[in-house]
Amino acid sequence: xxxxxxxxxxxxxxxxxxxxxxxxxxxxxxxxxxxxxxxxxxxxxxxxxxxxxxxxxxxxxxxxxxxxxxxxxxxxxxxxxxxxxxxxxxxxxxxxxxxxxxxxxxxxxxxxxxxxxxxxxxxxxxxxxxxxxxxxxxxxxxxxxxxxxxxxxxxxxxxxxxxxxxxxxxxxxxxxxxxxxxxxxxxxxxxxxxxxxxxxxxxxxxxxxxxxxxxxxxxxxxxxxxxxxxxxxxxxxxxxxxxxxxxxxxxxxxxxxxxxxxxxxxxxxxxxxxxxxxxxxxxxxxxxxxxxxxxxxxxxxxxxxxxxxxxxxxxxxxxxxxxxxxxxxxxxxxxx
Amino acid sequence: xxxxxxxxxxxxxxxxxxxxxxxxxxxxxxxxxxxxxxxxxxxxxxxxxxxxxxxxxxxxxxxxxxxxxxxxxxxxxxxxxxxxxxxxxxxxxxxxxxxxxxxxxxxxxxxxxxxxxxxxxxxxxxxxxxxxxxxxxxxxxxxxxxxxxxxxxxxxxxxxxxxxxxxxxxxxxxxxxxxxxxxxxxxxxxxxxxxxxxxxxxxxxxxxxxxxxxxxxxxxxxxxxxxxxxxxxxxxxxxxxxxxxxxxxxxxxxxxxxxxxxxxxxxxxxxxxxxxxxxxxxxxxxxxxxxxxxxxxxxxxxxxxxxxxxxxxxxxxxxxxxxxxxxxxxxxxxxxxxxxxxxxxxxxxxxxxxxxxxxxxxxxxxxxxxxxxxxxxxxxxxxxxxxxxxxxxxxxxxxxxxxxxxxxxxxxxxxxxxxxxxxxxxxxxxxxxxxxxxxxxxxxxxxxxxxxxxxxxxxxxxxxxxxxxxxxxxxxxxxxxxxxxxxxxxxxxxxxxxxxxxxxxxxxxxxxxxxxxxxxxxxxxxxxxxxxxxxxxxxxxxxxxxxxxxxxxxxxxxxxxxxxx
Numbered sequence: 001x002x003x004x005x006x007x008x009x010x011x012x013x014x015x016x017x018x019x020x021x022x023x024x025x026x027x028x029x030x031x032x033x034x035x036x037x038x039x040x041x042x043x044x045x046x047x048x049x050x051x052x053x054x055x056x057x058x059x060x061x062x063x064x065x066x067x068x069x070x071x072x073x074x075x076x077x078x079x080x081x082x083x084x085x086x087x088x089x090x091x092x093x094x095x096x097x098x099x100x101x102x103x104x105x106x107x108x109x110x111x112x113x114x115x116x117x118x119x120x121x122x123x124x125x126x127x128x129x130x131x132x133x134x135x136x137x138x139x140x141x142x143x144x145x146x147x148x149x150x151x152x153x154x155x156x157x158x159x160x161x162x163x164x165x166x167x168x169x170x171x172x173x174x175x176x177x178x179x180x181x182x183x184x185x186x187x188x189x190x191x192x193x194x195x196x197x198x199x200x201x202x203x204x205x206x207x208x209x210x211x212x213x214x215x216x217x218x219x220x221x222x223x224x225x226x227x228x229x230x231x232x233x234x235x236x237x238x239x240x241x242x243x244x245x246x247x248x249x250x251x252x253x254x255x256x257x258x259x260x261x262x263x264x265x266x267x268x269x270x271x272x273x274x275x276x277x278x279x280x281x282x283x284x285x286x287x288x289x290x291x292x293x294x295x296x297x298x299x300x301x302x303x304x305x306x307x308x309x310x311x312x313x314x315x316x317x318x319x320x321x322x323x324x325x326x327x328x329x330x331x332x333x334x335x336x
Numbered sequence: 337x338x339x340x341x342x343x344x345x346x347x348x349x350x351x352x353x354x355x356x357x358x359x360x361x362x363x364x365x366x367x368x369x370x371x372x373x374x375x376x377x378x379x380x381x382x383x384x385x386x387x388x389x390x391x392x393x394x395x396x397x398x399x400x401x402x403x404x405x406x407x408x409x410x411x412x413x414x415x416x417x418x419x420x421x422x423x424x425x426x427x428x429x430x431x432x433x434x435x436x437x438x439x440x441x442x443x444x445x446x447x448x449x450x451x452x453x454x455x456x457x458x459x460x461x462x463x464x465x466x467x468x469x470x471x472x473x474x475x476x477x478x479x480x481x482x483x484x485x486x487x488x489x490x491x492x493x494x495x496x497x498x499x500x501x502x503x504x505x506x507x508x509x510x511x512x513x514x515x516x517x518x519x520x521x522x523x524x525x526x527x528x529x530x531x532x533x534x535x536x537x538x539x540x541x542x543x544x545x546x547x548x549x550x551x552x553x554x555x556x557x558x559x560x561x562x563x564x565x566x567x568x569x570x571x572x573x574x575x576x577x578x579x580x581x582x583x584x585x586x587x588x589x590x591x592x593x594x595x596x597x598x599x600x601x602x603x604x605x606x607x608x609x610x611x612x613x614x615x616x617x618x619x620x621x622x623x624x625x626x627x628x629x630x631x632x633x634x635x636x637x638x639x640x641x642x643x644x645x646x647x648x649x650x651x652x653x654x655x656x657x658x659x660x661x662x663x664x665x666x667x668x669x670x671x672x673x674x675x676x677x678x679x680x681x682x683x684x685x686x687x688x689x690x691x692x693x694x695x696x697x698x699x700x701x702x703x704x705x706x707x708x709x710x711x712x713x714x715x716x717x718x719x720x721x722x723x724x725x726x727x728x729x730x731x732x733x734x735x736x737x738x739x740x741x742x743x744x745x746x747x748x749x750x751x752x753x754x755x756x757x758x759x760x761x762x763x764x765x766x767x768x769x770x771x772x773x774x775x776x777x778x779x780x781x782x783x784x785x786x787x788x789x790x791x792x793x794x795x796x797x798x799x800x801x802x803x804x805x806x807x808x809x810x811x812x813x814x815x816x817x818x819x820x821x822x823x824x825x826x827x828x829x830x831x832x833x834x835x836x837x838x839x840x841x842x843x844x845x846x847x848x849x850x851x852x853x854x855x856x857x858x859x860x861x862x863x864x865x866x867x868x869x870x871x872x873x874x875x876x877x878x879x880x881x882x883x884x885x886x887x888x889x890x891x892x893x894x895x896x897x898x899x900x901x
Contacts, residue, residue, distance in 0.1 A: 035783025037389045040483055043810055043818055044389055045471035048481045052389065091382040092390045093481070094555040103573075155603075162607040169611055179607045180599060180614075185575060281601050286573045290600070294380060299781075 001327060008323070012316045019312040020081075023305050024066050033058065033090045033299045056088050056301075069305070079302070081309070087302030091294065097303050101291060101310060107182060108280070108287035112272055114203060115210035120265055122215045127222020127261070128254065131230060142219070149216035158209045158282035165205050178202045180284040206283040214272060221264050225257040259329045263322040270311070270318035370592040371899050373877055375891070376605070376617035380598040381572055383554040387469050387524040391554050392483030394620060394887040397525045399576055399596055401891035405457070405562035406526035407443065408519040409892050410802050410885035414699060419519075421586035422446055422457075422562075424499065427515050432839050438492060439505040439839065441514050447499065448585040451529045452561040459501035462518060463494045464530035464540050466503075468550050469523035479547030482523045510839035512805045520886050521803055528553060529560050564589045564895030574598060590879070590898035602626050609633060609872065616873035618882055618889035622755070624684035627870050635875045640685045642697070643869035643884055645797040647756075649763065649862045652821040655792045657743050662727035664859035665712070667793075669723060670770045672715020673864050676762050680755050681868060691863035694855065695807050695848050697800070702845035706856045713862055717769045724770065736771030745773035746792040749785065752778040759864070760795055786820040794820070797867065802885055805844040808832035808851035812860070823860045876900055 034052055037044060053059045057068055057079070067073070069087055072080015079087040086097035126146070130139045165177035178186075183202030187195050229235060230253055238248045277289030284290075288307065295303035381399045383391030407427070408418040418426050423446055430440040449457040467476035474489055490509045495502040505511060518527045530540060536552065538545040558567055561581045570576030575597040580589045597614065599605070602621065606629035608614045619626075622643075630638045649671065651658045658664055673690050681688045689698060692707040711719045721731060729738050736743040748764060750756040760776050767774045774793065779785045782796060798811070809832040810816050814824040828851050835847035855861060871882035871890060878900040883892040 031781040032784035032787070035781055035787075038783045038787055038817070040389060040392070043816075044481075044483060045473060046817075047471060047473045048389060048483075051472060051479070051481050090390065092554065093383075093388070093551060095382065159603065159607075162604070166607050166611045175612060177611075178613060179611050180604050181574065181597060185569070185577075188569075282604060284597075284599055284601060284604060293600070298382070 001324065005320070005324065008320050012320070015316060016309075016312060020070065020305075020309060021066070023308045023312070024069060025062070027301050027304050027308075028062050028065065031299050033301050035299055036090075055093065056090065069302070086306040089303055090300045091298050091303070095303075097306050100303075101288070101306050104286060104288045104291040105310070107285055108273055108276055108289070110182070111203070111206055111210065111280070111285055111287060112269070112276060115207045115214065116265070116269060116272065118207065119211040119215035119218060120261075122211065123218035123222050123261065124254075124258070126215070126219045128226050128249070128257075130219070130223040131226035131257075132249070134227065143223075146216040146219050149212045152213065154209065154213055154278040155282055157213065158206070158279055161205045161209050162282070176201060177205055179205065182283075182285045206279050206285065209283075210272070210276065210279050214268070218261060218265065218268070222257065222261050225260045226253065229253045229257040255329075259326065262325050262329060266322040266325055267315075267318050270314040273311075273314060371590070372593040372595065373591050373880075373897055373899070374595045374597065374614045375880075376599045376608075376614050376619075377596045378599055378602065378617055378619045378621075380600065384557055384572070385524070385528070385550075385553040387483065387528075387550070388481050388554055389483045390481075392523070394889070395598070397520075397887050398618075398889060398891045400525065400558070401888050402563040402565035402578060402594075402894035403558060403561045403567060404524070404526035404528070405449070406519050406522070407517075408515070409888065410520070410883070411892075412881055412883040412885065414802075414885055416802075418515075420446070422449055429514070430502070432510070434508060434510060434839060438507055439510045439514075440502065442500055442502040443518065444501075445499040446585075449499075449562070450583050450585065451531070452559075452566050452581045452583045454583060455529070455531050457499070457529075457562060459496040459499055461527050461530045462501040463496055464533065464546075465518065465524050465527040466491070466494060467540065467546060468528070468553075476543060477546040477550060478543040480550045510837055512838045512841045512844040513803050516803055520888055520892065521801060525887070526562075529562065532560060565594060570596075584895075586895065589895055594894065594897070605872070606630055606633065609636060609874070615877050616871070616880065616890070618869070618871045618891075620869070622681075622684070622868050622870060627684055630870075630872045636872055637875065638870060638872045639882055640868050640870045641882065641884055642689065642866040644800045644866070644887075646691050646694075646800055646866040647759070647795060647797050647864040648691075648694070649864065650791075650794045650796070650821050651860060652789055652792050652794070653824075653860065654789060654822050655746070657738075657746070658792060660727070661859060662723055663729070663743070666720040666723040666727075666729075666770060667767065667772065668712040668859045668862045669710075669714065669716055670720040670772075671713055671763055671766045671862060673713035673862075675715055675766075676759050677865050679758055679762060681865075685868040688865055688868065691865050693849070694811070694852050694861060694863050695800075695804050696845070697866070702804075702849065704849050704852075706849075706853050707863065710856060712856065712859065713864070715766060717766075720770045731771045734768070734771055735773075743772055744792075745775050747777055748774040748793045748795075749777050749779050749791040750795040751782050752780065755867070756795055763793070763795070787817070789820055789822065795864075800866070804835075804848055805838065805841070806836050808848050809836045812851060812855055821860060823855070823858055825854060825858060828854045828858070 033056055034049060037049060037052060057065050068075045068079050070081050072083040072085055079085050084098060089095035089097055126142045130142045133139045162179040165179055169175050169177055178201045181202060183198045187198045190198060235248060235253050238252045273288065276287060277292060280287045280289035281293065292307050295307060377395050377398050379395045381393060381396035383396060386392045386396040386400060405422045406419060407423055408416060410416050424444040428442045430442060431437050432439060443462055445457050451457060468480050469482045470476050471489060472478065472480055490505045490511060491503060492506045493504045516522055533540050533549040538549045540546045540549065564581055564584045564586060565578040566581045567576050568579045575595055578594040579592065602619055602623050605617060605626055609630065610633055627638060627640060630636050651664050653659055677688050677690060692705040693703055696703040707713055724736065729736055748760050750760045764774045764776055785791060786794065810818045812819055812823055812828050813832045814829050831847045831851040831854065835844045835851065838844040838847060869884060873880050876899060878898045879896045880890050882890050886892045
């Protein structure tokens with residue numbers, strides 16, 4: 001498996017290089033990073049614009065900039081992916097794109113992590129129940145809920161959840177749920193219990209939104225997979241041998257039926273990390289989604305490229321994990 | 337039985353947890369323990385000082401309100417007020433008559449004025465601030481990138497005498513807005529503590545080291561303060577927390593803590609306000625849905641008024657057709673501004689006012705209505721066609737022609753906002769009525785497209801300011817980088833130059849109005865109206881009001897904020 005993993009990682013290098021070229025060219029031609037500065041009132045002195053052009057390497061050709069961005073050779077020490085520098089930012093002369101993206105990734109993972117665990121659990125539960133009660137009222141109800149969750153626009157659903165949270169707070173006469181922010185500052189100086197209640201207040205609503213909008217499709221996978229397994233010969237044999245139904249489901253059917261979902265989840269994680277833009281925006285979490293929006297708003301090319309490269313890398317790694325998980329979960333698969 | 341007992345236990349545990357959380361959440365409300373106001377800043381400031389291009393946003397200025405001292409501001413009623421906590425006396429014009437000698441003025445700081453580390457404020461703070469906000473080409477600072485030039489290379493000497501700074505301009509130069517050098521609208525939105533440069537080992541006379549001090553100010557959360565509040569916590573991502581400056585020598589502050597959360601999504605204001613998470617905000621954008629939502633909430637005061645950004649339609653005179661002034665006049669005559677304004681703001685802000693002077697609002701003492709004297713912006717199709725026919729154009733069915741050749745089609749551009757999209761669609765229909773085909777193209781690079789004059793007709797907005805002397809020069813001077821549609825008129829150039837260097841505001845206004853009149857005759861820029869701004873505040877706070885004459889908005893008087901009794 002180690003050889004396979006290394007081979008896959010090496011295979012990812014040309015993909016990443018291609019992705020970096022595409023990313024760079026698309027962003028580079030999409031706009032002027034100094035557009036806002038040029039429109040400022042009163043207008044900045046031409047020497048200020050020149051200073052910024054030099055700082056952002058806009059006085060060099062696109063090919064030179066790409067080379068600089070990848071290698072950092074010939075730069076001012078603030079650029080070069082291979083040196084761990086993502087480049088200068090339009091947002092500030094001292095804005096460290098790498099440090100910011102790492103910090104934001106942490107915020108996003110906090111939000112996504114909880115939502116994913118819950119979504120996975122809910123998807124497995126509803127998928128299994130739906131499969132076992134196929135064409136029953138329970139199955140139809142869960143199917144309806146699943147499709148409803150799939151169809152709901154995230155920003156709209158998030159707004160509804162915020163209103164529901166406020167309604168609940170008014171009902172109980174105190175602020176149980178917060179609607180904006182991640183609660184980092186509010187947790188400062190609190191004891192353990194205070195931190196728990198604080199996390200509950202700030203995490204519940206966005207987590208529910210991410211969880212419900214994610215679980216629906218996973219639940220459908222789980223239902224289909226479970227149905228397929230339940231109709232297989234070895235499950236029929238297990239039942240014929242007189243094993244209790246609970247054992248048949250838990251030990252024989254569920255384990256096999258989890259394989260497709262596990263791999264879908266691994267790949268899905270990458271999509272969800274990118275897809276939290278709307279949830280983070282509505283709940284004002286300063287994660288990767290907000291990082292992306294701020295970069296777009298301020299024509300921050302290098303920050304945008306960093307975000308896109310992180311996305312590309314995440315997808316590649318997630319695919320690799322999904323492939324490896326196949327081998328772990330299904331003993332018939334071996335990597336040579 | 338076993339199963340139902342388990343279920344009951346689970347339900348009981350869940351209920352207990354919820355009750356405990358409910359109880360704890362209620363007890364943790366800090367607003368009950370301290371006099372605290374949570375005032376939203378509706379974007380994320382990018383730096384800790386507002387003198388640079390990147391840091392010089394209204395969000396940075398508002399975040400630093402009550403921290404960076406300044407010498408004066410316009411009040412919500414449009415009157416100017418010097419900050420007599422900071423100044424010992426109103427700034428003195430020592431000589432304004434250029435025949436008598438160089439233009440000279442002085443600022444004297446208040447005797448009690450100190451920074452929060454106890455260091456007295458001195459004229460050196462003012463001098464170093466000028467050095468950091470002057471153009472890099474003036475040689476004071478090599479790496480400073482100020483958002484505007486404080487001095488426009490006019491200063492000859494700056495003399496420091498304790499608390500008094502005396503500024504002398506170069507021979508023959510005058511500055512009608514000299515009193516603004518350290519006020520709310522200056523490049524630094526105030527002045528900065530120069531003694532911190534020395535404390536950190538930088539020599540401000542060395543242009544490189546002054547640049548390092550400048551970078552440090554922008555990069556470091558200020559522990560310093562020269563106002564009623566100081567920043568005690570926060571970052572440039574989530575929020576800042578301010579508490580009273582113990583060394584503040586002015587009137588005592590009435591609140592213990594002010595939190596400025598950065599909130600980039602206006603759609604959250606209604607629920608956050610209803611939930612008691614915020615006390616108010618002065619957003620930069622107009623949003624009818626949010627305004628209507630807030631107006632429905634108990635305890636909310638919501639005001640909507642004319643803001644500082646004004647929308648206008650610009651024509652590119654380098655277009656082969658639009659080089660003809662008669663065609664430009666006809667186009668502006670065909671555009672119906674009242675129709676546009678009514679569609680955009682008729683519901684949420686029915687008190688809108690069409691803008692009839694590019695530089696002065698109707699409540700300014702210098703206002704003269706130049707657009708109203710013409711048919712421009714009236715949507716008078718017949719008058720427009722008359723202008724065209726007199727100039728030799730013909731309306732051939734639905735198509736306007738000149739010498740048998742179709743006029744246009746023209747590229748009508750704007751940025752993709754709801755308001756501007758609606759507006760240009762209306763303009764498109766107005767132009768169709770006089771036989772001109774206009775194709776709408778959205779711009780996702782406003783600065784780039786304007787700079788490259790990549791348009792025939794463009795709608796966008798300028799941010800207005802009570803300071804006006806440089807406006808005509810910036811907008812219409814033939815050598816200005818912001819004269820995007822390339823109007824070139826010697827009389828406009830002369831008037832703009834005269835306004836920029838007039839010794840008094842009255843004279844500057846006279847020349848500015850002269851430039852406006854000429855621009856109207858040229859039919860180069862058609863102002864539509866100022867975009868409205870809104871403000872909302874909870875009835876639990878007092879002393880907070882919107883100030884649309886200042887980039888500080890409601891935070892302009894942050895030292896006077898209080899909780900309602």
